Each structure stands twice: as structure tokens, then as C-alpha cells.
Amino acid sequence: MISHRVMRSGILAAAWVALACTVAAGPVRADETCNSPYTAKLIKGQEDYVYVWALGVEGLGDGSDKLVTVDVHPKSKSYGKVIASVSVGSRGEAHHMGFTDDRRFIWAGGLSEAKIYVFDIATDPAKPKLVQTITDLADKTGYLGPHTYYALPGRMLVQALSNTNDKGGVTGMALYNNKGELIASYKMPTDGGGDGYGYDLAVNPKKNILLTSSFTGYTNYMRSLWELVKDAEAMKRFGNTMVVWDLKAIKPKRILSVPGAPLEIRWSLNQADNWAVTATALTSKIWLVKQDGKGEWQAKDVATIGDPAKVPLPVDISITRDGKGLWVNTFMDGTTRYFDLSNPEAPRQTYAKVTGKQVNMISQSWDGKRVYITSSLLANWDKLGAENEQFLRGFVWNGKELKQVFEVDFTKETLGRAHHMKLGSKALRTTAADAAALERLARR
Amino acid sequence: MAVRGGGRRAIASAAARVRQRTGAAALLAWFVCATSASAHAGEPLPALDFDPPPPGSYTLHRIxxxxxxxxxxxxxxxxxxxxxxxxxxxxxxxxxxxxxxxxxxxxxxxxxxxxxxxxxxxxxxxxxxxxxxxxxxxxxxxxxxxxxxxxxxxxxxxxxxxxxxxxxxxxxxxxxxxxxxxxxxxxxxxxxxxxxxxxxxxxxxxxxxxxxxxxxxxxxxxxxxxxxxxxxxxxxxxxxxxxxxxxxxx
CATH class of the missing domain: 3.40.30.10 (Glutaredoxin)
Incomplete structure (x- = not known):
């Protein structure tokens, strides 16, 4: 086999030479600030909708997880109002979601089960429709708690948080095609310093790099936070690593030590940049991942978020499209912070505002002028009593001040706990298999 | 294919030589292209910013x-x-x-x-x-x-x-x-x-x-x-x- 490869490498040398002379490369395109770079159809103007993936609450409404559509176009009569809601008919710790590469579907799932729900958002972007439920993740991979849904061309790479064997943090990724058929699975590395844990994933195709982070397993994230923090042994079972993978081969290349549960990963969208940032939940730090002078990928602690001694618990982050700014939400103190990322080696906090009694996810429009915040972290980690606010809040950002412009009270609306968000647009209405539309083209 | 130590080293060495030649040829071609880019439609192809995994070292799954x-x-x-x-x-x-x-x-x-x-x-x-x-x-x-x-x-x-x-x-x-x-x-x-x-x-x-x-x-x-x-x-x-x-x- 080796000699075979050598032979072919030699044979193809002529092909490389021929190629180098004749082709122009496609532009590397950025994306809305946290989507896969393979996601088509960016919303660069005013978004019409925010889709909120909400956890069901027993006794509230139908008690099931649901995808909620909120009208966020300022000129709309229903601005700031819920205009649609799709219940999945059960409660499974709804958490994150992601677009397919053609942006026609949202994949969403829960952490207490292994189901993946597929919603059609293209036929009528104002009224998503549940069109498929994928149920083979646990049986075929042993993974539990699908978390991140990351579009690759024609496929979805799903990062899980746990496993069905011991419900600990050792887990992996599953690769599906866009029809919902499992193609392959990949274990998170447990050798070479890897802890086997997973959380988020994000790719940099220019560098052929897939980057993953690490959190904890079902036995921890489904437990009451207030009990968990008193259990010293359980608190040891959090991820302390990030993994640099060869994207093409989906093989681990390098394990990075990033103590304290590194969560969301954001690559800079600036085409000239090749670095990513993450925030560690337990140690309250911003880490920078980039290549050193020798081309090796390294992780570096570059900033502190709040007072780590008070465990503010940084949760979600959102990077601006130019890679110059980073929003950071800290759950415990309900604070939204803005960091100047002009020098990613030394991020500097320039703004902070308490935006809720508890805050979790944060998303921004492409132009950065609108910011959306939700409240729920996990059903058993959310605060109790009057501090358990559940909302979607919309803000405008003028570069100096966040000003709230609307709120949807998810408890009052009997919707549940508001978690992950994705933006939608009327302009993305499309039906691929629309022969009638193509026939109209014939009459143009 | 089983390869004894000496044979494996020889093949590895040959592979390295082939890849060196390939790389040198590609660089030469790139230099030639760069100097005549105006003759081609579109912008010239920038070099890949990474070393792709060698052919055969990875799996292309049936999508x-x-x-x-x-x-x-x-x-x-x-x-x-x-x-x-x-x-x-x-x-x-x-x-x-x-x-x-x-x-x-x-x-x-x-x-x-x-x-x-x-x-x-x-x-x-x-x-x-x-x-x-x-x-x-x-x-x-x-x-x-x-x-x-x-x-x-x-x-x-x-x-x-x-x-x-x-x-x-x-x-x-x-x-x-x-x-x-x-x-x-x-x-x-x-x-x-x-x-x-x-x-x-x-x-x-x-x-x-x-x-x-x-x-x-x-x-x-x-x-x-x-x-x-x-x-x-x-x-x-x-x-x-x-x-x-x-x-x-x-």
C-alpha cells in the first residue's frame, strides 16, 4: 500500500502542476456570527424572526419542549410577539440547534435524550414545521445528549455530551447526511491527554481545522447545580481540554489543555484571521486558540471574566463579524459584558450591564446593532423562585449602550424555559422541489 | 503489505523524494503562474494554507x-x-x-x-x-x-x-x-x-x-x-x- 501511494503521488505530481496554473479559488465567506461557514444565505439586513428552542416545564402549557417563533421586525404589527410555536410533544431538556447548510432546516435536540428534531423553516419561515425525528443516535453510536449541530456540505456533524453506558462525560460526534441518515461516528480522544469529553465544535476550512471543547456528562448536567457544587468528586468530572482535529480526515491532531470546562467556540470571521476564542465556565477565562510561530496550535489564557472567585459562570459568547468584539454572558450575576478583541492576545472589557436575574444565550445580528438574550441554562441549573426569570429580550446596541426594546415572558406565555436562538427571514422562503416555480421561469 | 525495516525505510525515503519533487514542481509552477496571472480568467489560485492529509490516509464515507x-x-x-x-x-x-x-x-x-x-x-x-x-x-x-x-x-x-x-x-x-x-x-x-x-x-x-x-x-x-x-x-x-x-x- 505504501509503495502504491508513492507511485500515485508521483503520478499526480503532473496534475498538481497543471492545476496550479489554471484555477481561481472561491472566496472564503464569513457567516452570521456563530453559524457554520458552510451555511448558505446569510441574513445581512434586518432579520424577521428569532427562533427560540425552549425547554418544557411540567405544569406550564403542554409541558413539552417547543420551537417558538418571535417576530422581531420593528415595523411589523406583531413586533416582539410570539407568532408561532411547535411542540415536540415531550420534554427532553431542549438545548441547542443548528441550520443545515442550505438553511432550509433547523436540527434541534435535548440533553436528557438522544432524539434529534428536524424543523422545516423554508416552506414558511414564520411557521416552522416539525418534519422528522431522528431516533437512532443512541442505538447506533452509544452517544447521549446531542448538543451542537454543525453544517458541513450536505451533512450535519453532531457533538454529543454524554453516553448511554455510564452517562458520564466520555462521548463523541455523529455525522449524518441531510436526510437524517447516520454516516459515521467519531469518539472524542481519551489518549494523549484527551479526557473524552465534548461540548461545542467549530471549523476553519481555510486551515482544515475542526476544534472541539468539553463540558460534562448527563450525571452532572441533569443534577441540581446546588447539589452538584457541594460534591467534590462530581466537580472533578468536567472537561479540561480542547481538541484540534484534521477536518478532512476528522482525526485528532492535538490536545490542548484548557482547564475549567471550555464551552462555546467562535472563530474570527475576519478573513485575515485564523484564531478562535472560547470561555471557560468554571474558571471564568477567555482563551485564545491560534498557531504559534512553528505552526502548532496552542491555547492561551488571555483574559478574565468578572471575578472568578465569585464564579460568575460565563456561558454563551458572541463574536462580531469583524472579529473585533465579543459579547459574554455570565449566568450567575445576570451580566452581559462586551470585550474589545482588537488585540485577541489581550481582550479588554469595555462595557457591562445586568440584563436579567439569570442570562444564558446571546446572539447578535450580522451588523451587530441588535442583540438577543435568553435566560435558561439547564432545567436543574436555573435559579429558583423569583430569580427564575424566563425570557427572550431584544436590545439595540449603538456601540456604547445596550437598550432593551422588547421582552417575551416565556413563563407568562406558558412556553417554558428560553434557551438557544437562531435568526430567520421571510426572504429565505424556498421550496427546493418546486417544479411550478421552475415552470414559471420558463415563461419569463 | 508487510515491509521489513530496511525496505520500509527505503520506501519512506522514496516517498519523501517524490513529495519533495512534487513540492518543488508545484512551487515552480506556482511561480510561473503568478508571473502570468493576467493571462487567465479570474484570480490565480492561492496556495492551500494547510497540508492536506495524504490520499488514502482518510476515509470518504458514503454520504x-x-x-x-x-x-x-x-x-x-x-x-x-x-x-x-x-x-x-x-x-x-x-x-x-x-x-x-x-x-x-x-x-x-x-x-x-x-x-x-x-x-x-x-x-x-x-x-x-x-x-x-x-x-x-x-x-x-x-x-x-x-x-x-x-x-x-x-x-x-x-x-x-x-x-x-x-x-x-x-x-x-x-x-x-x-x-x-x-x-x-x-x-x-x-x-x-x-x-x-x-x-x-x-x-x-x-x-x-x-x-x-x-x-x-x-x-x-x-x-x-x-x-x-x-x-x-x-x-x-x-x-x-x-x-x-x-x-x-x-
Whole structure:
């Protein structure tokens, strides 16, 4: 086999030479600030909708997880109002979601089960429709708690948080095609310093790099936070690593030590940049991942978020499209912070505002002028009593001040706990298999 | 293949020499190209900013079976698409003759043309690979229009590569193929010149299909690089995918 490869490498040398002379490369395109770079159809103007993936609450409404559509176009009569809601008919710790590469579907799932729900958002972007439920993740991979849904061309790479064997943090990724058929699975590395844990994933195709982070397993994230923090042994079972993978081969290349549960990963969208940032939940730090002078990928602690001694618990982050700014939400103190990322080696906090009694996810429009915040972290980690606010809040950002412009009270609306968000647009209405539309083209 | 220590070292050394020569040749070619870039359409290809995994060192999974359906060749004869997606490695892309988006069909053509040249200069790839371009606009892109559009490409087999230009008889025949491949297309109404005018647009995807009819890789315009396509073709050849293994949909 080796000699075979050598032979072919030699044979193809002529092909490389021929190629180098004749082709122009496609532009590397950025994306809305946290989507896969393979996601088509960016919303660069005013978004019409925010889709909120909400956890069901027993006794509230139908008690099931649901995808909620909120009208966020300022000129709309229903601005700031819920205009649609799709219940999945059960409660499974709804958490994150992601677009397919053609942006026609949202994949969403829960952490207490292994189901993946597929919603059609293209036929009528104002009224998503549940069109498929994928149920083979646990049986075929042993993974539990699908978390991140990351579009690759024609496929979805799903990062899980746990496993069905011991419900600990050792887990992996599953690769599906866009029809919902499992193609392959990949274990998170447990050798070479890897802890086997997973959380988020994000790719940099220019560098052929897939980057993953690490959190904890079902036995921890489904437990009451207030009990968990008193259990010293359980608190040891959090991820302390990030993994640099060869994207093409989906093989681990390098394990990075990033103590304290590194969560969301954001690559800079600036085409000239090749670095990513993450925030560690337990140690309250911003880490920078980039290549050193020798081309090796390294992780570096570059900033502190709040007072780590008070465990503010940084949760979600959102990077601006130019890679110059980073929003950071800290759950415990309900604070939204803005960091100047002009020098990613030394991020500097320039703004902070308490935006809720508890805050979790944060998303921004492409132009950065609108910011959306939700409240729920996990059903058993959310605060109790009057501090358990559940909302979607919309803000405008003028570069100096966040000003709230609307709120949807998810408890009052009997919707549940508001978690992950994705933006939608009327302009993305499309039906691929629309022969009638193509026939109209014939009459143009 | 079992290789003893000395033999393994010798092969590794030979591989290194081959790769050194390949790298040097590529650099030379790049230098030559860079100095004559104005002679080519579009911007010159920047060097890949990473070392791709060697062909054969990774797996191209079966993403899904390539869909099948009725298509029309440039001679107007109705055939099954599977006749053009089996028994050889196929690079397939959807195009339409009025497409002018520089990141769409024109880019696809630059890649196809570059790949054609590369394959023609590589005897080991002769008669192993085919290209298929399938129209997204059957109303306008009749077989006659496709024949005119293709020029001499379909009849040029001097380099051991066949390039097929296909269309369909109607939108109803086309749509199952579009949906089956997951090729997203959009319709917009252009009102800039008074009378509303329907326009078609798409996000470029190229599909690498193995000889058994399975889609093994999908490339999009934003991250389309011919070298990675050639690496993937080489990976499929090393794998030995071809006639005799279980074929898609048979």
C-alpha cells in the first residue's frame, strides 16, 4: 500500500502542476456570527424572526419542549410577539440547534435524550414545521445528549455530551447526511491527554481545522447545580481540554489543555484571521486558540471574566463579524459584558450591564446593532423562585449602550424555559422541489 | 503489505523524494503562474494554507446514493442519469447556461477545466474519471442549447476523460434529482427593469461520486480547491472503489 501511494503521488505530481496554473479559488465567506461557514444565505439586513428552542416545564402549557417563533421586525404589527410555536410533544431538556447548510432546516435536540428534531423553516419561515425525528443516535453510536449541530456540505456533524453506558462525560460526534441518515461516528480522544469529553465544535476550512471543547456528562448536567457544587468528586468530572482535529480526515491532531470546562467556540470571521476564542465556565477565562510561530496550535489564557472567585459562570459568547468584539454572558450575576478583541492576545472589557436575574444565550445580528438574550441554562441549573426569570429580550446596541426594546415572558406565555436562538427571514422562503416555480421561469 | 525495516525505510525515503519533487514542481509552477496571472480568467489560485492529509490516509464515507432519473443528452436521447454516475468516478455539478454569478457556474467551469487539464496530463487517471454537468433550467437549456454551450468538450476524449452535458425534459423530471442531491435552488423576482422577471440562483455544489454510485464528497464554492478534489479522487482509487462492489440502488 505504501509503495502504491508513492507511485500515485508521483503520478499526480503532473496534475498538481497543471492545476496550479489554471484555477481561481472561491472566496472564503464569513457567516452570521456563530453559524457554520458552510451555511448558505446569510441574513445581512434586518432579520424577521428569532427562533427560540425552549425547554418544557411540567405544569406550564403542554409541558413539552417547543420551537417558538418571535417576530422581531420593528415595523411589523406583531413586533416582539410570539407568532408561532411547535411542540415536540415531550420534554427532553431542549438545548441547542443548528441550520443545515442550505438553511432550509433547523436540527434541534435535548440533553436528557438522544432524539434529534428536524424543523422545516423554508416552506414558511414564520411557521416552522416539525418534519422528522431522528431516533437512532443512541442505538447506533452509544452517544447521549446531542448538543451542537454543525453544517458541513450536505451533512450535519453532531457533538454529543454524554453516553448511554455510564452517562458520564466520555462521548463523541455523529455525522449524518441531510436526510437524517447516520454516516459515521467519531469518539472524542481519551489518549494523549484527551479526557473524552465534548461540548461545542467549530471549523476553519481555510486551515482544515475542526476544534472541539468539553463540558460534562448527563450525571452532572441533569443534577441540581446546588447539589452538584457541594460534591467534590462530581466537580472533578468536567472537561479540561480542547481538541484540534484534521477536518478532512476528522482525526485528532492535538490536545490542548484548557482547564475549567471550555464551552462555546467562535472563530474570527475576519478573513485575515485564523484564531478562535472560547470561555471557560468554571474558571471564568477567555482563551485564545491560534498557531504559534512553528505552526502548532496552542491555547492561551488571555483574559478574565468578572471575578472568578465569585464564579460568575460565563456561558454563551458572541463574536462580531469583524472579529473585533465579543459579547459574554455570565449566568450567575445576570451580566452581559462586551470585550474589545482588537488585540485577541489581550481582550479588554469595555462595557457591562445586568440584563436579567439569570442570562444564558446571546446572539447578535450580522451588523451587530441588535442583540438577543435568553435566560435558561439547564432545567436543574436555573435559579429558583423569583430569580427564575424566563425570557427572550431584544436590545439595540449603538456601540456604547445596550437598550432593551422588547421582552417575551416565556413563563407568562406558558412556553417554558428560553434557551438557544437562531435568526430567520421571510426572504429565505424556498421550496427546493418546486417544479411550478421552475415552470414559471420558463415563461419569463 | 508487510515491509521489513530496511525496505520500509527505503520506501519512506522514496516517498519523501517524490513529495519533495512534487513540492518543488508545484512551487515552480506556482511561480510561473503568478508571473502570468493576467493571462487567465479570474484570480490565480492561492496556495492551500494547510497540508492536506495524504490520499488514502482518510476515509470518504458514503454520504448517500446518487439519485437516479431520466435525463437528456446533447443528442436529445433520453437516458438514465445512473448511466453517467456508475463504473467510473464522477464529478457532477449543476449548472445553467444563463448563470453569471462568478461564485457559481463560472467558478465551477474553472474548476472543471483545471481538473480536465490535470487529468489529461495524468495517464493513471485516464478512463477512470468522468465529468457531468446537469442543467437546472430545462426550459431554456434544451439539448441543442447544451450542445452549443458545451462546444468541443464532449467530443474531446484525447485525454481519457469524457465530459457529459445533460439536461432534463421538464422541471418535473429535474426536481427529484435536485432534491435527491440536496442541491438548493432559489427563485427571485427581479423588478429592476419594470416588468417582473423570474430569476434562478443556486449555491454551487460539486458532487464526487464513486464508481458504485455513492456520493463520497460534496464541495461548495466557498471552499472549493481542485487539489483537494484530486486528493479525494486518488483516495477513491487507492480504496479500489469500482465495479464489483455493491452498487448504490441496485
Amino acid at each position: 448517500m446514493a446518487a439519485p437516479d432519473g431520466a435525463v437528456l443528452g446533447i443528442d436529445g436521447r433520453s437516458q438514465r442519469l445512473s448511466q453517467f454516475t456508475r463504473d467510473r468516478i464522477t464529478l457532477l455539478g449543476f449548472i445553467y447556461t444563463t448563470c453569471s454569478d462568478p461564485g457559481g457556474c463560472p467558478l465551477a467551469y474553472r474548476v472543471f477545466d483545471a481538473m480536465k487539464q490535470a487529468i489529461e496530463t495524468t495517464p493513471a487517471l485516464h478512463d477512470r474519471v468522468r465529468f457531468v454537468t446537469l442543467s437546472l433550467d430545462p426550459a431554456r437549456d434544451t439539448p441543442a442549447i447544451m450542445r452549443q454551450y458545451a462546444g468541443s468538450r464532449p467530443s474531446d476524449t484525447s485525454g481519457g476523460l469524457r465530459w457529459y452535458f445533460l439536461t432534463t425534459g421538464s422541471a418535473h423530471e429535474l426536481m427529484p434529482l435536485v432534491e435527491g442531491f440536496g442541491q438548493d435552488i432559489r427563485y427571485t423576482i427581479d423588478r429592476s427593469n419594470g416588468k417582473p422577471r423570474w430569476e434562478l440562483s443556486h449555491v454551487l455544489k460539486l458532487f464526487l461520486i464513486d464508481a458504485a454510485g455513492f456520493i463520497r464528497e460534496i464541495y461548495t464554492s466557498a471552499f472549493l480547491h481542485p487539489r483537494t478534489v484530486l486528493n479525494d479522487i486518488e483516495t477513491l482509487l487507492i480504496e479500489g472503489s469500482g465495479p464489483g462492489i455493491e452498487a448504490a440502488g441496485r
